[in-house]
Amino acid sequence: MEEPIVKVEHLSHRYSIQWAVRDISFEIPRRGIYGLLGSNGAGKSTTMNIISGVIKQTEGQVFIKGIDARKRPVDAKRHIGFLPQKPPLYGDLTVEEYLIHCARLRWVADKDIIPAVDEVLAKCGITHFRKRLIKNLSGGYQQRVGIAQAIVHKPDLVIFDEPTNGLDPNQIMEIRHLIRDIAKDRTVILSTHILTEVQAVCDHILMIEEGKLVFMGTVDEFDNYIIPNSLYVSMIDPPVADELAKIEGVLGVEELGNRNFRIRFTEAQEVIDQIVKLSAANDWRLSEVRVEKSSLDNIFAELSKKAH
Numbered sequence: 624m625e626e627p628i629v630k631v632e633h634l635s636h637r638y639s640i641q642w643a644v645r646d647i648s649f650e651i652p653r654r655g656i657y658g659l660l661g662s663n664g665a666g667k668s669t670t671m672n673i674i675s676g677v678i679k680q681t682e683g684q685v686f687i688k689g690i691d692a693r694k695r696p697v698d699a700k701r702h703i704g705f706l707p708q709k710p711p712l713y714g715d716l717t718v719e720e721y722l723i724h725c726a727r728l729r730w731v732a733d734k735d736i737i738p739a740v741d742e743v744l745a746k747c748g749i750t751h752f753r754k755r756l757i758k759n760l761s762g763g764y765q766q767r768v769g770i771a772q773a774i775v776h777k778p779d780l781v782i783f784d785e786p787t788n789g790l791d792p793n794q795i796m797e798i799r800h801l802i803r804d805i806a807k808d809r810t811v812i813l814s815t816h817i818l819t820e821v822q823a824v825c826d827h828i829l830m831i832e833e834g835k836l837v838f839m840g841t842v843d844e845f846d847n848y849i850i851p852n853s854l855y856v857s858m859i860d861p862p863v864a865d866e867l868a869k870i871e872g873v874l875g876v877e878e879l880g881n882r883n884f885r886i887r888f889t890e891a892q893e894v895i896d897q898i899v900k901l902s903a904a905n906d907w908r909l910s911e912v913r914v915e916k917s918s919l920d921n922i923f924a925e926l927s928k929k930a931h
């Protein structure tokens with residue numbers, strides 16, 4: 624059986640006395656884009672820095688394609704490309720000089736360096752800037768150079784720490800597009816504290832809160848994780864809220880103003896049937912009834928609470 628691309632077992636990390644990551648375990652078995660989601664300070668960068676071999680964990684193990692990253696860091700790193708939160712760029716080098724330097728650092732054979740740099744310049748849409756000093760590029764293009772250095776050695780796993788941070792909306796769209804393209808033939812892990820970023824780019828979510836893994840699954844599973852438990856109801860001639868609260872299966876009624884209500888239920892369809900029947904019988908003139916789906920933001924808040 625093929626080894627998972629990443630396997631993390633009971634990973635913990637402590638900076639002096641403070642635990643930043645506590646007993647995280649997960650496996651990434653196949654290709655795809657995995658979003659590491661968490662609020663600021665949740666432990667995302669620490670986890671990514673450990674997987675990338677930038678810092679050594681206090682406890683636990685990381686395997687990259689079955690290679691113990693602690694025991695054989697050089698072998699493990701051959702399979703990894705990493706774009707840290709602050710890209711490690713040298714402003715006084717041209718884009719090409721810098722990428723040649725990075726290819727050498729990543730053990731690309733001498734004869735393969737120029738073809739590898741050409742390929743990555745084209746992939747990242749920066750061929751026309753190859754002779755430009757990095758310090759003279761815009762933020763979006765500097766980020767492309769940062770991405771190029773992460774893939775120049777054709778790693779199986781690429782890790783991006785907050786890759787769209789600080790970019791303008793157009794640049795964000797372009798970088799997301801590039802990341803999706805890169806993920807076509809390798810595994811990508813990206814960290815972000817922005818839910819919409821995960822929705823836009825990722826297939827899977829790993830959510831970390833206060834150093835603990837609180838969720839792992841697909842984006843759809845994440846979205847459905849918290850079962851909807853309320854209805855949004857509008858009526859032109861509604862009864863008083865107490866009347867609605869008496870309906871069988873209704874757990875609570877919140878008046879939202881403007882003749883709109885949020886009704887919490889045990890079983891949606893039964894309550895909807897009752898509301899429709901009672902509205903017709905009492906002339907409440909029902910104009911809208913729908914199940915409210917929890918937004919990702921609500922789920923995020925719920926999962927954060929569960930982690931405490």
Ligand SMILES: Nc1ncnc2c1ncn2[C@@H]1O[C@H](COP(=O)(O)OP(=O)(O)OP(=O)(O)O)[C@@H](O)[C@H]1O
Pocket residue numbers: 638639641642643661662663664665666667668669670816
């Ligand atoms: N070098 C360090 N020394 C001491 N504490 C640190 C260090 N780096 C991170 N921490 C602490 O560890 C915790 C986790 O930080 P980490 O940077 O991993 O979180 P994060 O989820 O990436 O957050 P952000 O999005 O803000 O970067 C935080 O409380 C942070 O203050």
